[in-house]
Amino acid sequence: MLSSDRIAELRAQLRGELITPQDERYDATRKVYNAMIDRKPAAFAQCVDVADVMAAIRFARTHNVMVAIRGGGHNAGGLGVADDALVIDLAPMRYVHVDPASRTVRVGGGCRWADVDHATHAFGLAVPSGIVGTTGVGGLTLGGGLGHLTRKCGLTIDNLLAADMVLADGSFVVASAEQNSDLFWAIRGGGGNFGVVTSFLFRAHPVHTVCAGPMLWELEDAADIMKWYREFIVTAPEEINGFFMFMTVPPGPPFPEAFHLKKMCGIAWCSTASMEETGRILAPLRAYRPPAVEMVGPMPLPVLQSLFDGLYPPGLQWYWKADFFKELTDEAIEAHIQHGSQLPTWMSTMHLYAVNGAAHRVGPHETAWSYRDANWSEVIVGIDPDPANRDLISNWARAYFDALHPFGAGGAYVNFMMDEGEDRVRATYRDNYQRLAAVKAKYDPDNFFRVNQNIRPAAADSAHAS
Numbered sequence: 008m009l010s011s012d013r014i015a016e017l018r019a020q021l022r023g024e025l026i027t028p029q030d031e032r033y034d035a036t037r038k039v040y041n042a043m044i045d046r047k048p049a050a051f052a053q054c055v056d057v058a059d060v061m062a063a064i065r066f067a068r069t070h071n072v073m074v075a076i077r078g079g080g081h082n083a084g085g086l087g088v089a090d091d092a093l094v095i096d097l098a099p100m101r102y103v104h105v106d107p108a109s110r111t112v113r114v115g116g117g118c119r120w121a122d123v124d125h126a127t128h129a130f131g132l133a134v135p136s137g138i139v140g141t142t143g144v145g146g147l148t149l150g151g152g153l154g155h156l157t158r159k160c161g162l163t164i165d166n167l168l169a170a171d172m173v174l175a176d177g178s179f180v181v182a183s184a185e186q187n188s189d190l191f192w193a194i195r196g197g198g199g200n201f202g203v204v205t206s207f208l209f210r211a212h213p214v215h216t217v218c219a220g221p222m223l224w225e226l227e228d229a230a231d232i233m234k235w236y237r238e239f240i241v242t243a244p245e246e247i248n249g250f251f252m253f254m255t256v257p258p259g260p261p262f263p264e265a266f267h268l269k270k271m272c273g274i275a276w277c278s279t280a281s282m283e284e285t286g287r288i289l290a291p292l293r294a295y296r297p298p299a300v301e302m303v304g305p306m307p308l309p310v311l312q313s314l315f316d317g318l319y320p321p322g323l324q325w326y327w328k329a330d331f332f333k334e335l336t337d338e339a340i341e342a343h344i345q346h347g348s349q350l351p352t353w354m355s356t357m358h359l360y361a362v363n364g365a366a367h368r369v370g371p372h373e374t375a376w377s378y379r380d381a382n383w384s385e386v387i388v389g390i391d392p393d394p395a396n397r398d399l400i401s402n403w404a405r406a407y408f409d410a411l412h413p414f415g416a417g418g419a420y421v422n423f424m425m426d427e428g429e430d431r432v433r434a435t436y437r438d439n440y441q442r443l444a445a446v447k448a449k450y451d452p453d454n455f456f457r458v459n460q461n462i463r464p465a466a467a468d469s470a471h472a473s
C-alpha cells in the first residue's frame with residue numbers, strides 16, 4: 008500500500024489519473040483480458056505522455072516500488088499487472104499517425120491493433136500484426152508478432168523502424184538501427200525487459216483487401232489435411248498465409264447451422280493475391296479434400312483482423328501452452344489428433360501458425376527473436392467463460408503440450424507462454440540469451456523491469472550460474 012502522502016506526491020506529478028484501491032474505478036481498472044488473473048496493484052498511473060512515464064518511473068525508483076507496464080492487458084500470464092506494483096498504464100496513449108508518403112506509422116504505446124488497422128486502412132496500408140484486434144501493440148510487438156501477414160511481410164518486429172523509450176533511470180532514448188542499436192536489437196523479441204516504449208514507428212505495406220477466411224473439414228480428415236498442410240505451407244507463395252487449427256464451430260451465424268458446436272479441423276487463410284490467383288493456389292487442396300465448410304472470400308483487412316474479437320471478448324478464462332516446431336512428423340500429427348479432437352470446451356482451440364516466408368529472411372541473430380529456423384509456432388489454448396472450468400481447460404492444455412513437446416524445437420514464442428520460469432525463457436532465446444542479458448545489464452542493471460518474461464542482467468545472471 009502506498010501512503011496517502013506518497014499518493015499525493017505522485018498525483019501532483021501526473022497529467023493522467025492515478026487510480027488507487029480507494030478509487031471506485033480500481034476493480035474495473037485492475038481487470039486484464041484473462042479473467043484467471045486477479046492481481047491487486049498498489050496503483051495505476053494512467054500515463055498520457057512521456058513525461059508521465061518518466062515521473063512514474065522516478066517515483067517508483069525513489070520509493071522502491073516495483074513497476075509493471077501495461078499495454079493492451081492481453082498477456083495471458085497477466086504480465087501487465089502485479090500485486091503491490093505501480094502499474095505504468097499506457098491505455099491513454101492510443102494515438103496513431105499515418106504518413107502515407109513515407110509509408111510509416113507512429114503508434115502510441117497503449118494502442119490496440121484495431122486502432123492501427125482502422126487508421127492505416129484509410130490509406131490502403133497495413134502494419135503486420137496478429138489475428139485479434141483487441142491485442143495490445145506493446146506486448147505483441149516486443150515479443151515478436153505473428154499473424155496473417157507473417158509470410159508476406161515478416162514478423163511485426165521486422166517492420167519496426169524505431170521506438171521511443173523511457174529507461175529504468177527515467178531517461179528518454181530512441182532505439183533504432185542508428186541510435187542505441189544494441190537496445191533496438193534487444194527490443195525486437197526481448198519483451199518489456201528494457202524500458203517503457205511510449206511510441207513505435209512502423210513500416211506499413213500496401214495491403215487493403217485480402218482473400219481470406221476458414222476452410223473446415225471433418226475430424227476424420229485431420230491427419231490428411233495436416234500432412235497436406237505441412238508440405239504446402241513451407242514452400243507456398245508468400246502471398247498466402249494459413250494457420251492450421253482444431254476448433255469447435257461457433258453456435259451462430261455466419262457458420263451453417265448444421266455444423267454448430269461440431270468439433271472440426273481447419274485452415275484459416277489470408278491471401279494478398281487476387282481472388283483468381285488465390286483460387287489457383289488453393290485448387291489442389293480443394294481437389295484433394297473438398298472442405299465441408301468454406302468461407303474464403305474477399306474482405307477488407309481490418310474485417311479479417313477483427314473476426315475473432317466478438318468470439319473472444321475480454322473476461323474469459325484462458326490457459327495456454329506453446330512450442331516452436333521445425334517439422335511436423337507423422338508421430339506428432341498422431342498426437343495432435345489424439346488431443347486436438349478432445350477440445351474440452353467449445354471455445355478451446357489449437358493453432359499452428361506458420362513461421363516462414365518473409366520471416367525466414369531475417370537471421371536468428373539479427374534480432375533477439377531466435378527461432379527463425381522454426382516452421383510453426385503452436386499454441387494450445389483452453390478457454391471458457393466459467394471459472395469452475397479452470398482446471399478442465401488447464402489440464403487439457405498441459406496434457407496436449409506434454410504429448411507434443413518431445414517433437415518440438417525446444418523453446419516457445421514468449422507471447423504464448425504463461426509464467427513458466429527462467430529455463431523456458433532461456434530456451435526461447437537460445438544463444439541470443441547472453442547478448443540479451445548484457446543489454447539488460449547496460450540499460451536496466453537492477454532488473455527494475457521484472458514483471459515480464461524476465462531476462463536477468465548479465466552480472467546477476469553469472470552470479471546465479473555460479
Ligand SMILES: Cc1cc2nc3c(=O)[nH]c(=O)nc-3n(C[C@H](O)[C@H](O)[C@H](O)COP(=O)(O)OP(=O)(O)OC[C@H]3O[C@@H](n4cnc5c(N)ncnc54)[C@H](O)[C@@H]3O)c2cc1C
Binds near residue numbers: 153458
Ligand atoms: C486473444 C489473444 C490473441 C492473441 N493473438 C496473437 C497473435 O495473433 N499474434 C501474436 O504474436 N500474439 C498474439 N497474442 C499474444 C500477445 O502478443 C501477448 O499476449 C502480448 O503480451 C499482448 O500484449 P499486450 O500489450 O496486450 O499485453 P500486456 O498484458 O499489457 O503486456 C504484456 C507484456 O508486455 C509488456 N509491455 C506491453 N506494452 C509495453 C510497452 N509499451 N513498453 C514496454 N513493455 C510493454 C508488459 O510489461 C508485459 O510484460 C494474443 C493474445 C490474446 C489474449
